[in-house]
Amino acid sequence: MADLAISLLVVLAGAIGMLLLLLTWFGGRTITPEIDDDLDPILGARDPMAIYESHGPFIPMPAHLKTSDQMVDWMTKELPKLTAEIANPRA
Template identity: 90%
Template sequence: MAISLLIVLAGTVGMLLLLLTWFGSRSITPEIEDDLDPILGARDPTAIYESHGPFIPMPAHLKTSDQMVDWMTKELPKLTAEIANPRT
């Protein structure tokens, strides 16, 4: 009798684990089409930036975080203003 109950219990636990592995991954990972999502798709990150407007790379000569913050607060607004309002 005890062996029969253990077999039934093991079968139940096994079926629950099988259902969890079968349906569990589908509920965690969102179903996103690769062609529609530029981040998860096969597109190049540079192509993502180029497709959404101008991309201004940070200059390579900036090494410390203070230099980067200084450039972002002083120079970057000037560059974005020039892009938004081009001079003719």
């Protein structure tokens, strides 16, 4: 009878231990804080252009480029010319 009681206690302790392990493993991942800060430059209502202007020159991709081939063509041909002009301004 004592062996049965000990084995039941071991099973119960193992089940409680696994439950606590699962709660500590997944418990922190279920709650994600929501940031409602308007001053946050990435998530807030601030203009994205103002973010880039504060960190140096920003060259926006032209709006007429629709396909990925057009974008890659622009990035390989026109963008290096524009960045070279920014790096070496003509006096």
